[in-house]
Amino acid sequence: MTTTEAVPRTAGTAPEISRAHTLRQVLHVQSFQILLVLMVIFLAFTALAPDVFPTWGNVRQIIQNVSILGVLGIGMTFVIVTSGIDLSVGSNLVFSGVVAAKVMQAMGDSGWETAIVGILVAVGCGLGWGLLNGVLIAKAKVPPLIVTLGTLGGALGLAQVITGGVDIREVPAVLQDTIGYGNVPGTTWPTISLIAMVLILIFGTVLHRTRFGLYTFAVGSNEESARRVGVKVDRQLISIYALSGGLAGVAGILSLSQYGTTAIAGQSATNLNVIAAVVIGGTSLFGGVGTIFGTVIGLFIPAVLQNGFVIVGIQPFWQQVAVGAVLVLAVYVDQRRRAAAARGQSAKPDGKKKLYGRRSN
Amino acid sequence: MKLTPKATLLAAALLAATSLTACAGGSASAGSSAGDQPKLTFIQGVAGDEFYVSMQCGIDAAAKAAGATINTQGPAKFDPTLQKPIVDSVVASQPDAILIAPTDVAAMQAPLKAAAAAGIKVILVDTTVQDPSFAASAIASDNKGGGLEAFKAIKNLSPNGGKVLVISTDPGVSTADARVAGFEEGAKADSTFQYLGVQYSHNDPAEAARLVSAALAKDPDIVGVFAANTFAAEGTATGIRQAGKQNQVKIVGFDAGPAQVKQLKEGIVQALIAQEPASIGTQGVEQALKAIKGEPTEKEIQTGFKQITADNISGDGAKYVYKSSC
Missing domain, CATH: 3.40.50.2300 (Response regulator)
Incomplete structure (x- = not known):
């Protein structure tokens, strides 16, 4: 099924050209459309609540609330591009937060030194779970769904063992004041969002502009082909799951800063929300296709929908219906595009013509 | 007419936008007519x-x-x-x-x-x-008072004393923690009762059922379980039924949703502590x-609270039952 796409990308003769082509193609096909959907939703709510919805204060809240999911979304995009899945991110986040909180609690003071140790511990814990996922998937050949389902339970269970199930609420004040609720000095831009944005830019570049990113796409398109042209597939997979885990650790410290509690009982739906965002953003669950940009847009669609629904005063249950519909629609579009690609990509220019044709009517 | 992905997406977005406008129209006009x-x-x-x-x-x-x-x-x-x-x-x-x-x-x-x-x-x-x-x-x-009330209810049901257990929801929920604390205080103050501690069911009835089954395997002579919320009560009842100990173990539930009231009427739960x-x-x-x-x-x-039992459920306890719609 994927051979027509995989061959040009993994051939290795002219990776720069083929990758640039792929990037452009993907941007044109789905991320751009999804951006259009986001804009339509935004404009609809702007029309409904012109005094409240399009204000910077409100948009700032949306951006702030999406930031933690954004950090998780980076790793998830890498993982799903390899046609894998990481269900453990939410539990990993909680575990990293718990261990970091425990260490910081033991150190006692609430200054930057403690906070930095906490950050390192959290990232370390996340990385550890990620490595475990990666090794089990790449070396032991256990399917990613099962491995990460296992670590989902394992990480959450251990977090509960460590704390006795009781949330730790002693978080250094510097973390809460600067990262959690602080702004970038001189602006009203939330620090937590700046951190997420920097990470998104770094790893967006890694995925779309480096050899590591190219190999990630290669593994996702066709693992066997990638292996045959000399990509160290096992090492690539382990690195990617470790990346996802490490970012979950970062998200753990961000969550700790923002909520001031380890929120052990929370984050239960985080993994699915992130996966939904990645898929809405045009990353294919079958691997080989995806953009970080799309994931960011995919995160904003549910967030803007929820925000708008609350402001307009629509029953909360409808929010889930709307997000579910967008998700299914996104996957449907992905399937259509894949079918078109298999037929030789003839459907694309046609589609463009029809789009403009209908608009003018 | 053949739908291309792009056109489909656009059409769907427009549809979503219009339906949004439509269904929000009602509540928006209600808001604007409200004035000050x-x-x-x-x-x-x-x-x-x-x-x-x-x-x-x-x-x-x-x-x-x-x-x-x-x-x-x-x-x-x-x-x-x-x-x-x-x-x-x-x-x-x-x-x-x-x-x-x-x-x-x-x-x-x-x-x-x-x-x-x-x-x-x-x-x-x-x-x-x-x-x-x-x-x-x-x-x-007064959730602590409610927990104490739950202990009193168990004491009424099992006057001879024995082992008692609490199935709560998640730690860190202020109300549930207070209920547990109130129950614990009551149970520890009474020497005929032995307090076995609290287990957390994470708002999942299946988890509560597993916890109760396991607890009964360890201590087959438990006489009473206090289930601190709706889901915990549902699961506790299931767990006790699975062990076939309905006659021995008395359950006191917190909250009085339709499911609990049904259980109370069926005799699976013996008392409910209803809030208002x-x-x-x-x-x-x-x-x-x-x-x-x-x-x-x-x-x-x-x-306050109201203790609902099989005796008063059709009488003055009825109005304390929670509603599933207004």
């Missing part, structure tokens, strides 16, 4: 739970009587990471007052304090936060309106 009537928002701990529905009924009725508009929102799960974005969005919509059941004492502190700082009156209903000094009023059941969510809601609206007008409010209000 107070605008209230109620944020539930979790959407669709009978306890919060009953509270919503009380709030709706009180708001209607006072001519205030009310917008009810709630997260899909009892989870601070899901509730915070809702709170932020509500604050952006600038209601006159927020009635909220916070899902975590620490996580909801900062967002609600920010709401109060933005000039919105905050009324805490049922649950609370670490430092509720910013709130105009905090209205809740509608009364919490009504008083919440009263305090909110006072706060908006600038009148003094009562900082802390405690509402």
